[in-house]
Amino acid sequence: AQKITQTQPGMFVQEKEAVTLDCTYDTSDQSYGLFWYKQPSSGEMIFLIYQGSYDEQNATEGRYSLNFQKARKSANLVISASQLGDSAMYFCAMRTGGYNKLIFGAGTRLAVHP
Amino acid sequence: EAGVVQSPRYKIIEKKQPVAFWCNPISGHNTLYWYRQNLGQGPELLIRYENEEAVDDSQLPKDRFSAERLKGVDSTLKIQPAELGDSAVYLCASSSRYTGTSSPEQYFGPGTRLTVT
Numbered sequence: 301a302q303k304i305t306q307t308q309p310g311m312f313v314q315e316k317e318a319v320t321l322d323c324t325y326d327t328s329d330q331s332y333g334l335f336w337y338k339q340p341s342s343g344e345m346i347f348l349i350y351q352g353s354y355d356e357q358n359a360t361e362g363r364y365s366l367n368f369q370k371a372r373k374s375a376n377l378v379i380s381a382s383q384l385g386d387s388a389m390y391f392c393a394m395r396t397g398g399y400n401k402l403i404f405g406a407g408t409r410l411a412v413h414p
Numbered sequence: 415e416a417g418v419v420q421s422p423r424y425k426i427i428e429k430k431q432p433v434a435f436w437c438n439p440i441s442g443h444n445t446l447y448w449y450r451q452n453l454g455q456g457p458e459l460l461i462r463y464e465n466e467e468a469v470d471d472s473q474l475p476k477d478r479f480s481a482e483r484l485k486g487v488d489s490t491l492k493i494q495p496a497e498l499g500d501s502a503v504y505l506c507a508s509s510s511r512y513t514g515t516s517s518p519e520q521y522f523g524p525g526t527r528l529t530v531t
Contacts, residue, residue, distance in 0.1 A: 304456075335519065337522075342524060343503060343505075343524050343525045343527070344522055344523065345457070345505065345507070345520075345522035346522075347519040347520070347521065350519060391456050391457075393456070399462070399469075399470065400462075400509055400518065400520070401459055401462060401470060402457075402459065404456025404457050404458070405456050406454070406455055406456055407454075407455070407456055
């Protein structure tokens with residue numbers, strides 16, 4: 301079964317520190333993609349970063365990096381130098397099945413403290 | 415470039431009433447998605463359109479939900495009649511066509527928060 305698991309309902313981090321948000325996935329497909337989205341209180345889902353299953357290098361986008369460990373089926377998001385504006389819900393999602401259909405995890409609420 | 419537009423942003427209705435949500439995707443995006451996000455959960459796909467064709471509606475409760483995407487641009491999602499359990503945020507997203515060799519990200523609108531009383 302295709303599934304995304306985010307085991308951290310909430311995380312706290314001090315401003316300017318790094319934080320890792322966990323994501324594990326389950327799929328029998330060889331080709332899949334992993335996404336991270338940010339959802340602030342305004343409700344809009346904002347795309348952050350993408351990792352393809354065949355990508356050998358971990359994806360990076362500015363302060364975001366994706367720690368992809370294929371054998372462990374994990375795709376953790378690392379946010380470096382946290383900012384107050386990073387406080388939001390973060391969702392890990394997976395595309396499988398040959399379609400651009402996303403399966404989302406339950407999310408992690410990140411709170412950045414000054 | 416304008417993002418995905420949704421209206422209304424908020425809707426409160428009594429159970430058994432009908433309700434409709436509207437979405438205008440990013441210009442040029444062939445693929446349009448409707449998701450439902452229950453409180454404390456991630457979004458779940460209801461229906462996906464490629465142009466005007468619904469290619470994946472397996473998660474759409476067809477007894478009360480309907481959707482259309484006339485002319486392959488904007489889309490309407492309707493619930494009739496609404497039930498208490500339909501209270502959720504309804505998100506619309508769009509993307510360019512998925513070719514199998516790339517993974518176009520989906521761009522989401524701000525959502526419509528529906529409250530059924």
